[in-house]
Amino acid sequence: MISDRDFFVRDLDDDMPLNKLFDDSKDLYIEIGSGKGEFISQYPQKHLEHNFIGFELSEKRIINCLKKLNPENNPNVRLVRLAIDEKIALLFDEGSISGVFIQHPDPWPKRRHHRRRLFQAAFLDSLAKILKPKAKIQIATDHKDYALWIVDKFSNHKEFVSLQESPIQSDYNLEDHVVTWFEQEQRRQGFEPNFMLYERI
Numbered sequence: 001m002i003s004d005r006d007f008f009v010r011d012l013d014d015d016m017p018l019n020k021l022f023d024d025s026k027d028l029y030i031e032i033g034s035g036k037g038e039f040i041s042q043y044p045q046k047h048l049e050h051n052f053i054g055f056e057l058s059e060k061r062i063i064n065c066l067k068k069l070n071p072e073n074n075p076n077v078r079l080v081r082l083a084i085d086e087k088i089a090l091l092f093d094e095g096s097i098s099g100v101f102i103q104h105p106d107p108w109p110k111r112r113h114h115r116r117r118l119f120q121a122a123f124l125d126s127l128a129k130i131l132k133p134k135a136k137i138q139i140a141t142d143h144k145d146y147a148l149w150i151v152d153k154f155s156n157h158k159e160f161v162s163l164q165e166s167p168i169q170s171d172y173n174l175e176d177h178v179v180t181w182f183e184q185e186q187r188r189q190g191f192e193p194n195f196m197l198y199e200r201i
Protein backbone atom coordinates (compact mmCIF):
# COMPACT_ATOMS: atom_id res chain seq x y z
CA MET A 1 0.00 0.00 0.00
CA ILE A 2 1.25 3.49 -0.82
CA SER A 3 1.99 5.50 2.35
CA ASP A 4 1.00 9.14 2.76
CA ARG A 5 4.69 10.01 2.72
CA ASP A 6 5.14 8.25 -0.64
CA PHE A 7 2.08 10.04 -1.97
CA PHE A 8 3.17 13.54 -0.95
CA VAL A 9 6.94 13.72 -0.68
CA ARG A 10 9.01 13.76 -3.86
CA ASP A 11 12.74 13.71 -4.52
CA LEU A 12 14.28 15.68 -7.29
CA ASP A 13 15.93 12.64 -8.91
CA ASP A 14 13.81 11.57 -11.83
CA ASP A 15 11.16 14.19 -11.64
CA MET A 16 12.81 17.16 -13.27
CA PRO A 17 11.21 19.44 -14.23
CA LEU A 18 8.89 19.46 -11.26
CA ASN A 19 5.99 20.44 -13.52
CA LYS A 20 5.74 16.70 -14.18
CA LEU A 21 4.92 15.84 -10.57
CA PHE A 22 1.25 15.98 -11.51
CA ASP A 23 -0.12 14.07 -14.44
CA ASP A 24 -2.81 16.61 -15.26
CA SER A 25 -2.51 20.11 -16.68
CA LYS A 26 -3.93 22.19 -13.82
CA ASP A 27 -2.27 25.52 -13.06
CA LEU A 28 0.68 25.04 -10.75
CA TYR A 29 1.34 27.14 -7.62
CA ILE A 30 4.22 26.87 -5.17
CA GLU A 31 4.74 27.63 -1.51
CA ILE A 32 8.28 28.17 -0.19
CA GLY A 33 8.90 27.30 3.47
CA SER A 34 5.79 25.26 4.27
CA GLY A 35 6.70 25.09 7.97
CA LYS A 36 4.14 23.13 9.99
CA GLY A 37 1.83 22.85 7.01
CA GLU A 38 -1.12 25.14 7.74
CA PHE A 39 -1.11 26.81 4.33
CA ILE A 40 -0.27 23.74 2.23
CA SER A 41 -2.96 21.65 3.94
CA GLN A 42 -5.74 24.28 3.97
CA TYR A 43 -5.49 26.58 0.96
CA PRO A 44 -5.27 23.88 -1.76
CA GLN A 45 -8.42 22.24 -0.38
CA LYS A 46 -10.30 25.38 -1.38
CA HIS A 47 -8.61 25.40 -4.79
CA LEU A 48 -8.87 21.85 -6.04
CA GLU A 49 -8.78 23.23 -9.59
CA HIS A 50 -5.08 24.05 -9.07
CA ASN A 51 -1.98 22.05 -8.12
CA PHE A 52 0.44 23.04 -5.35
CA ILE A 53 4.02 22.14 -4.48
CA GLY A 54 5.30 23.01 -1.01
CA PHE A 55 9.06 23.38 -0.57
CA GLU A 56 10.48 22.88 2.90
CA LEU A 57 14.10 22.39 3.85
CA SER A 58 13.62 20.77 7.26
CA GLU A 59 12.77 17.07 7.59
CA LYS A 60 11.10 17.76 10.93
CA ARG A 61 8.80 20.31 9.29
CA ILE A 62 8.05 17.92 6.42
CA ILE A 63 6.81 15.49 9.06
CA ASN A 64 4.70 18.29 10.61
CA CYS A 65 3.19 18.94 7.17
CA LEU A 66 2.44 15.25 6.62
CA LYS A 67 0.44 15.16 9.86
CA LYS A 68 -1.96 17.71 8.35
CA LEU A 69 -2.23 16.19 4.87
CA ASN A 70 -4.09 13.20 3.51
CA PRO A 71 -4.48 12.08 -0.11
CA GLU A 72 -8.26 12.31 0.00
CA ASN A 73 -8.42 15.96 1.05
CA ASN A 74 -5.19 17.06 -0.58
CA PRO A 75 -4.88 15.23 -3.92
CA ASN A 76 -3.47 18.40 -5.49
CA VAL A 77 -0.48 18.78 -3.10
CA ARG A 78 3.10 17.54 -3.22
CA LEU A 79 6.05 18.34 -0.95
CA VAL A 80 9.70 18.63 -1.91
CA ARG A 81 12.43 18.78 0.71
CA LEU A 82 14.79 21.41 -0.58
CA ALA A 83 16.45 24.71 0.33
CA ILE A 84 15.16 27.05 -2.34
CA ASP A 85 17.38 29.75 -3.80
CA GLU A 86 17.97 31.19 -7.25
CA LYS A 87 18.45 27.68 -8.63
CA ILE A 88 14.67 27.36 -8.54
CA ALA A 89 14.79 28.41 -12.20
CA LEU A 90 16.32 24.99 -13.00
CA LEU A 91 13.40 23.12 -11.43
CA PHE A 92 10.54 24.34 -13.62
CA ASP A 93 9.73 25.02 -17.24
CA GLU A 94 9.92 28.69 -18.17
CA GLY A 95 6.72 30.64 -17.66
CA SER A 96 4.95 27.66 -16.10
CA ILE A 97 4.12 28.75 -12.53
CA SER A 98 0.87 30.55 -11.79
CA GLY A 99 1.67 31.95 -8.35
CA VAL A 100 3.95 31.85 -5.31
CA PHE A 101 3.17 31.98 -1.59
CA ILE A 102 5.85 32.77 0.98
CA GLN A 103 4.77 33.35 4.57
CA HIS A 104 7.37 34.31 7.13
CA PRO A 105 10.62 33.49 5.33
CA ASP A 106 13.58 33.34 7.72
CA PRO A 107 14.62 37.00 8.24
CA TRP A 108 18.32 36.44 9.02
CA PRO A 109 18.40 39.68 11.07
CA LYS A 110 22.18 40.03 11.48
CA ARG A 111 23.80 42.09 8.75
CA ARG A 112 26.50 39.50 8.11
CA HIS A 113 23.75 36.94 7.44
CA HIS A 114 21.76 39.06 4.99
CA ARG A 115 23.25 37.16 2.08
CA ARG A 116 21.37 34.08 3.35
CA ARG A 117 18.02 35.79 2.86
CA LEU A 118 15.81 34.17 0.25
CA PHE A 119 14.98 37.45 -1.45
CA GLN A 120 18.00 38.39 -3.51
CA ALA A 121 18.19 39.94 -6.99
CA ALA A 122 19.16 36.56 -8.52
CA PHE A 123 16.19 34.85 -6.85
CA LEU A 124 13.83 37.43 -8.36
CA ASP A 125 15.46 36.91 -11.78
CA SER A 126 14.69 33.21 -11.41
CA LEU A 127 11.09 33.84 -10.34
CA ALA A 128 10.65 36.11 -13.34
CA LYS A 129 11.75 33.21 -15.57
CA ILE A 130 9.44 30.54 -14.20
CA LEU A 131 6.34 32.66 -13.55
CA LYS A 132 3.58 33.19 -16.08
CA PRO A 133 2.71 36.79 -16.93
CA LYS A 134 0.26 38.15 -14.31
CA ALA A 135 1.31 35.48 -11.77
CA LYS A 136 1.16 36.80 -8.22
CA ILE A 137 3.67 36.50 -5.39
CA GLN A 138 2.12 36.74 -1.94
CA ILE A 139 4.51 37.41 0.92
CA ALA A 140 4.13 37.98 4.65
CA THR A 141 6.78 38.73 7.24
CA ASP A 142 6.53 40.09 10.77
CA HIS A 143 10.08 41.43 10.40
CA LYS A 144 9.86 45.09 9.33
CA ASP A 145 13.49 45.35 8.23
CA TYR A 146 13.13 42.26 6.04
CA ALA A 147 9.87 43.64 4.60
CA LEU A 148 11.71 46.83 3.59
CA TRP A 149 14.53 44.71 2.13
CA ILE A 150 12.01 42.71 0.07
CA VAL A 151 10.32 45.87 -1.22
CA ASP A 152 13.72 47.26 -2.19
CA LYS A 153 14.57 44.09 -4.17
CA PHE A 154 11.25 44.15 -6.01
CA SER A 155 11.32 47.87 -6.74
CA ASN A 156 14.72 47.39 -8.37
CA HIS A 157 13.36 44.68 -10.63
CA LYS A 158 11.64 45.71 -13.83
CA GLU A 159 9.54 42.56 -14.24
CA PHE A 160 7.48 42.94 -11.07
CA VAL A 161 4.94 45.46 -9.86
CA SER A 162 3.29 45.85 -6.46
CA LEU A 163 -0.49 45.36 -6.55
CA GLN A 164 -1.07 47.21 -3.27
CA GLU A 165 -1.67 50.90 -2.69
CA SER A 166 1.37 50.84 -0.49
CA PRO A 167 3.85 47.96 -1.06
CA ILE A 168 3.62 46.94 2.61
CA GLN A 169 0.20 46.57 4.19
CA SER A 170 -0.75 45.53 7.68
CA ASP A 171 -4.10 44.05 6.68
CA TYR A 172 -4.57 41.26 4.24
CA ASN A 173 -7.11 41.90 1.53
CA LEU A 174 -7.08 38.56 -0.26
CA GLU A 175 -9.64 35.82 0.15
CA ASP A 176 -8.73 32.59 1.89
CA HIS A 177 -5.74 33.94 3.79
CA VAL A 178 -4.38 31.12 5.96
CA VAL A 179 -3.08 32.18 9.36
CA THR A 180 0.04 30.06 9.80
CA TRP A 181 1.53 28.86 13.05
CA PHE A 182 4.27 31.44 12.74
CA GLU A 183 1.84 34.30 12.12
CA GLN A 184 -0.18 33.26 15.16
CA GLU A 185 2.92 33.01 17.36
CA GLN A 186 4.30 36.35 16.26
CA ARG A 187 0.96 38.12 16.70
CA ARG A 188 0.77 36.69 20.23
CA GLN A 189 4.12 38.33 20.92
CA GLY A 190 2.93 41.63 19.48
CA PHE A 191 4.50 41.41 16.01
CA GLU A 192 2.01 42.17 13.25
CA PRO A 193 2.59 40.77 9.77
CA ASN A 194 3.61 42.98 6.87
CA PHE A 195 1.83 41.81 3.73
CA MET A 196 3.19 42.26 0.22
CA LEU A 197 1.66 41.36 -3.11
CA TYR A 198 3.56 41.51 -6.40
CA GLU A 199 2.68 40.64 -9.96
CA ARG A 200 4.94 39.32 -12.70
CA ILE A 201 4.42 41.81 -15.53
Ligand SMILES: C[S@@+](CC[C@H](N)C(=O)[O-])C[C@H]1O[C@@H](n2cnc3c(N)ncnc32)[C@H](O)[C@@H]1O
Binding pocket: 032, 033, 034, 035, 036, 055, 056, 057, 058, 061, 082, 083, 084, 085, 102, 103, 104, 105, 106, 118, 180, 181, 182, 183
Ligand atom coordinates in the same frame (compact mmCIF):
# COMPACT_ATOMS: atom_id res chain seq x y z
C1 LIG B 1 9.77 31.06 10.02
S1 LIG B 1 9.26 29.54 9.37
C2 LIG B 1 7.68 29.91 8.66
C3 LIG B 1 6.90 28.68 8.32
C4 LIG B 1 5.49 28.90 7.76
N1 LIG B 1 5.53 29.49 6.45
C5 LIG B 1 4.69 29.75 8.70
O1 LIG B 1 4.36 30.90 8.33
O2 LIG B 1 4.37 29.28 9.81
C6 LIG B 1 10.30 29.41 7.92
C7 LIG B 1 10.22 28.03 7.30
O3 LIG B 1 10.90 28.05 6.05
C8 LIG B 1 11.79 26.94 5.97
N2 LIG B 1 12.84 27.43 5.09
C9 LIG B 1 13.78 28.35 5.38
N3 LIG B 1 14.54 28.61 4.31
C10 LIG B 1 14.05 27.84 3.30
C11 LIG B 1 14.42 27.64 1.95
N4 LIG B 1 15.44 28.32 1.42
N5 LIG B 1 13.72 26.77 1.21
C12 LIG B 1 12.69 26.07 1.74
N6 LIG B 1 12.29 26.20 3.03
C13 LIG B 1 12.96 27.07 3.79
C14 LIG B 1 12.19 26.67 7.40
O4 LIG B 1 12.62 25.33 7.60
C15 LIG B 1 10.89 26.96 8.14
O5 LIG B 1 10.06 25.83 8.19
